[in-house]
Amino acid sequence: MTRFRVAVHIVPRKGILDPQGKAVADALHALGFPSVGDVRVGRHLVLDLEAADAAEADTRVRAMCDKLLANPVTEDYEIAGVTPA
Amino acid sequence: MTRFRVAVHIVPRKGILDPQGKAVADALHALGFPSVGDVRVGRHLVLDLEAADAAEADTRVRAMCDKLLANPVTEDYEIAGVTPA
Amino acid sequence: MKFGIVTFPGSNCDDDAYVAVTEALGATGIRLWHKDHDLQGVDVVILPGGFSYGDYLRAGAIARFSPIMREVIAHAERGAPVLGICNGFQIACEAHLLPGALLRNASLQFVSDMVTLRVENATTRFTNRYDAGQLLRIPVAHGDGRFTIDAEGLSALEDRGQVVFRYVDSTGATTDAANPNASLDNIAGIVNARGNVLGMMPHPERAVDAALGSTDGLALFESMLAAVAA
């Protein structure tokens, strides 16, 4: 068993209004960054867990996303990285 | 000028209490993932912007983080990726 | 008739619901603890407002896995009534007792206010003491109340009369200004297809006493009594 660090991105599903992203974009414009277009704000989770190998760590975290971490009605997730901790 | 997509991770600084991470870790344990250790919950931002090249896009987004996106008292940030949009 | 009120860690409207049921309505209230597995024979389950598990991750996401929720889901599957108020509505959505989801208010601000609701369906077991189209004054207090659902889901809700309450202005019109969280189509409360689970963001338990400014929530509880009696 090895300890892995797995990073997950959970983002609002396309088509779902993202007021936080819009607020950030507006604020950036106001601060003098006019070239910023779309901004999306999601969650970045970093989990520390034990698994036999990276593939198993990935599978485990997918199960956690399906069960708890992401809401399938409004969010998509992706595993952004699996590294030995 | 090219459009770039820049991804940023903003995470609670080490040592700073992350009540959300703790709640998620506890929930995962209760859900049958006992091997999960530490969980940190941060934000994942994806920004769309114009810049001469990838290096400039990176510099710009760092400036945005310093000025607005990350809270230097409680958070660290990293640029997770710069890709042509 | 016995109302069971669940206390999750972080529930903070459980006392209010208990008082509404026992004192204003005069019914029996039973406190249910999230770690228990027994509904103690209650007829109605109330999932109260609050911030279960701090609303961390997503409002209601963690509470949905509390031990008691297995029993609550079974209770709902038997067709017995479940009322989710505010955080309870969020928990009910996360537990798939109701369709859709509740997202952060579009203003990104918590909103505490007295709102006007229009009763869209007065035939449910939660609303039979109201008239269709009746306007109610009931407080809201939430940060994540923006109901959302995909187009298909929305038309299903509409077709089956599952939208029970909408936010309206004092003339009864569904305006943006009257919508405290930018909820889809001003939706404030819905029932499931079978009609035995109601979720609503406003707090009827805070509107059962004239001294506090409104008694418009009382009929919701009375409707449940009437439905059982019928």
Place this chain on the structure above:
Amino acid sequence: MGATPRAGDPAITPELVAEHGLTPDEYERLVRLLGRVPTYTELGVVSALWNEHCSYKHSKPVLRTLPTTAPYVLQGPGENAGVIAVGDGLAVAFKIESHNHPSAVEPYQGAATGVGGILRDVFTMGARPIAMLNSLRFGSLDSARVRWLFAGVVKGVGDYGNCVGVPTVAGEVVFDPAYEGNPLVNAMCVGLMREDELITAKAEGVGNPIIAVGARTGRDGIHGASFASEDLTEASEAKRPRVQVGDPFTEKLLLEASLELIRSGHIVAIQDMGAAGLTSSSAEMAARGDVGVTIDTSKVPVRETGMTPYEILLSESQERMLVVAHKGRELEVKAILEKWDLTAEVIGEVIAEPVYRVTEGAHVVAEFPGSKLVTECPVYHPEAREGETVKALRARDPHAVPPRPEEADPLWTLTQLLSSPTIASKAWVFRQYDSTVRASTIVGPGSADAAVVRLPGTNKALALKTDCNGRYVYLEPRTGGQIAVAEAARNVACTGARPMAITNCLNFGNPKRPEVFHQFREAVGGMGDACRALGTPVTGGNVSLYNESPVSVVYPTPTIGMVGLIDDISHVTRAGFVNDGDTIILLGDCTDELGASEYLSRIHGLTIGAPPRCDLDGERRLIDLLLDCGRAGWIVSAHDCSDGGFAVALAECAMLERDKQVGVDVDLSDWAHLSARALLFGEAQGRIIVSTTAPGDVLAAARTGHVPARVIGRVGAPDGTFRIRHSTGVVESPVDTLAAAFHDAIPLIMTQIAAATTIESPRSDASEE
């Protein structure tokens, strides 16, 4: 024996001593107390206990002058919160506290943890929190940084209280350049219990275990208390990591667990680990009980590895409690905490030997003789001398200020005042606060002069309000201190409540400056005068000094938190006019006073003149009269005249609640001897605008009660017009227009930058400045 250094402890040098905020004299005192050089751990302990925030070393002698007793005061100053009896076997615990410095560097967490701390102060008395208030001061909203602070503080206050489930029902927000670099964030909590549930934080019983309860200890906020006792400078920005993060969810669990513990009978005492954490909580509990204690830091549940005793003792991690249990009940205590998913670990013991001892395992790292470590602290009597600048400002004659050309139309002036952020509706603020949870809020924010919260199971209610006009205190501290109490009393009386008692938060600058200490001494003296005259003892409070920054020194701001009692909720009165045709009566009199007014500040940018006079006997008679008339059922509405004077107060009566506007028609020509601007915008004290259905009865009662009273007009006017006639003209406007000025002002300012302030955690210099 005595303590010995740990491996790795830094050597005790004069620099290290200075870094710990101890003067050479104080260090000498410490060496004498110990009879040797302190260990690093001891230096840390003492620096925490002897700084102003914990020791009150500059303020104590002045505070002793305040009246603190009444037959119904069950607990005066000295405990975590004051407690008064309200009849029916019920008691009310309440306290106000500042979190100014943390909020200046991290407004969201600073304000949130301030709310958390004051909640704990109340529930450690055995009371269930039933209401929160907040008193906030910021610089001008023209500054982006101020808007960022304002938005962050409000969100922090709201998120914490909302999550715990305690309604935030009242407060005040003031904007003035004086608070530019140093905002004030004061939070007040009010709790309810049965008298027999009262518990104090006094360690007792040799052999009783000391238990750490709640969240684990991390390296948060080490030296936060000394931080609160420094001026804000560039250097303090660098110390930012001291700011703690709050977890209201854990607080809610801790609240329930603590109340269950207290009611279980298993514990002797309980105290929150607030400023200076474990150190001050344990030392204070020992001092109150006059017993010795020993604590083993290696037993404290920690969140991080490798924490030293120094760090563990000084950590200000939030949501923690220290409990003294009855010996042999440790398991019962743990079981209650476990039920609420919290930890409890025995970390020490009450001992017979009169020492305060800290060990790390077997190694003694700190040991102080005697049980009164906290009271051994030095006491100072700083010099007090009024500043020349203030004297000169006060001496200036406001009547000599030439009016601006626009003032030819007093409606322009009125509109300016109604849209002044200090006067304008604070709905932008309190809409973010859950004010109705617990289903007991009879009057929430924004519709009366104070909030009214029912006492369940009775026909009674509490009326609650915070008040202070810092500009008055600045220009004349004694009068300003009196007015702060008098206005708070008037405000609760306007809802139908008898003023009972106050808590106070004394926000001042650096006491070592004679002009600041003068303000402090005089303002507290004025507070005391008013409390004696109005029969409202002081049951507790908080002192926050060093509220200065390179940009500004705050106005001296002794915030008053007033608790009033309403015997019968059928007498609750709001501020807004209700029925067309009701008679409007002015209780009290208009004067030509214009000094220190919001008018001078907003219209002319001036802080000059003397504040209005305060006649405390007159205030007492006014309150008595109002309460008598209210009980008789004659009063339909009551609103006191404060910031902005008569015209503003009358406009508020007409449109305080946007959806309940009424016209008014008022005639002030009886006061022809006064200039129009003093009459309309002067802030003479002791005035209440009431509407009534029984004007004859009210006037007769006023005569008997020796209160000036005059019928000035009537509620309702054609087409919802607002009209004030006076001897030289008329102020006339559709009420709607005034309502827009009042209700839209803050939302308009804040939406310009809504985007910049509503994302989760923008940084402090997220501004073009």
